[in-house]
Amino acid sequence: MKILLIPDKFKGSLTAREVIESMRRGINSVFPDAIVHSVRASDGGDGFLDTILANVNCDAIEVDTVDSLGRDIKTEYLYNPKNNSAYIELAKTSGLALLNEGERNVMKTSTFGTGLLIKDAILKGSTSIYLGIGGSATNDVGLGIAEALGYYFLDNNGNQLAPNGANLSKINSIHKSSNSISLKGVSFFAINDVDNPLYGPEGAAHIYGKQKGGSPEEIEQLDFGMQDFANLVQLQTKKDDAMLSGSGAAGGTAYGLKIFCDAEFISGIDFVLGISKVEEILRQNEFDYIITGEGKIDSQTLYGKLIKGVVELGNRFDVPVVALCGQLDLDKKEVLKFENLTVLEIQDTSKPLNYNMENAGLLIEKVIQSFLKK
Incomplete structure (x- = not known):
């Protein structure tokens, strides 16, 4: 199993570095020998x-x-x-x-x-x-x-x-x-x-x-x-x-x-991928997944947010993309506009917002574990 991580921050909960650490723990709990490459990304905003x-x-x-x-x-x-x-x-x-x-x-x-x-x-x-x-x-x-x-x-x-x-x-x-x-x-x-x-x-x-x-x-x-x-x-x-x-x-x-x-x-996203030489990494490796994510996926994501750029990158290199988010505010038809993309919402809907914000790292781990065990 070989996975490339390119997440943004989860605003108010986790920095991009912390998101990467949580994703890595989730992956390694299912595939201890997985090869994981990571890129700390930003869409030009915080971080x-x-x-x-x-x-x-x-x-x-x-x-x-x-x-x-x-x-x-x-x-x-x-x-x-x-x-x-x-x-x-x-x-x-x-x-x-x-x-x-x-x-x-x-x-x-x-x-x-x-x-x-x-x-x-x-x-x-x-x-x-x-x-x-x-x-x-x-x-x-x-x-x-x-x-x-x-x-x-x-x-x-x-x-x-x-x-x-x-x-x-x-x-x-x-x-x-x-x-x-x-x-x-x-x-x-x-x-x-x-x-x-x-x-x-x-x-x-x-x-x-x-x-x-x-x-x-x-x-x-x-x-x-x-x-x-x-x-x-x-x-x-x-x-x-x-x-x-x-x-x-x-x-x-x-x-x-x-x-x-x-x-x-x-x-x-083009700027970040350029300075981090992501395309070179993708040319030199065959990845099973690219995993990205941000705090909220909504209509603004369609206007050029980081996830849109990562999906386009995945399409160019024929690698499926998985996007994690704290909150999904798009209906299924809007999600289908993104080819080659699986969106996973991490929030526990039985718990209040504060719980989900404070435990975002653990929730990311659990969602990745569940996805990779399928």
């Missing part, structure tokens, strides 16, 4: 830096910055001095996980703190900046990042506006200060886990606004605001990237990185 550290030799750089509500925090990014590359995880500064449920305010949150990390990396000499932009608490189309780099935004009366979602429709003009940081010679890469456009029914606000604390009225306002801002950008700069696949990632941060920094979009 992105852990994935980088597992595959790239980097230094951790600690920085004073702010969270999405402007509160002082300390965090870090990674820097590879050999090629002047920086790796930044948006979730560590502008992330939803840094806020409790009562603090979520998608109208006021900003990516400014992430921008401060980018600025620090550029001043340290970074010429390639890789941003994992999943897990955001924001819907500011990256205005906060832009402000940290020297841009500012004025209303009809010439007043400067705070870089947040509430002000999107109020922006009348975009400016860059004379002492702004130079982006010349710096390449930006937005590590992206979704295919959503900036606005519309499948856009950032409508698909992700609710989980960031947005009410139905606020979500409509944000969607209109993003349309207004995109129209202004097109008028002022001739750039028209709002409907580009992935522009809606991280509350439109991907769009902001594209228009302000000329960022290239890279699929999170």
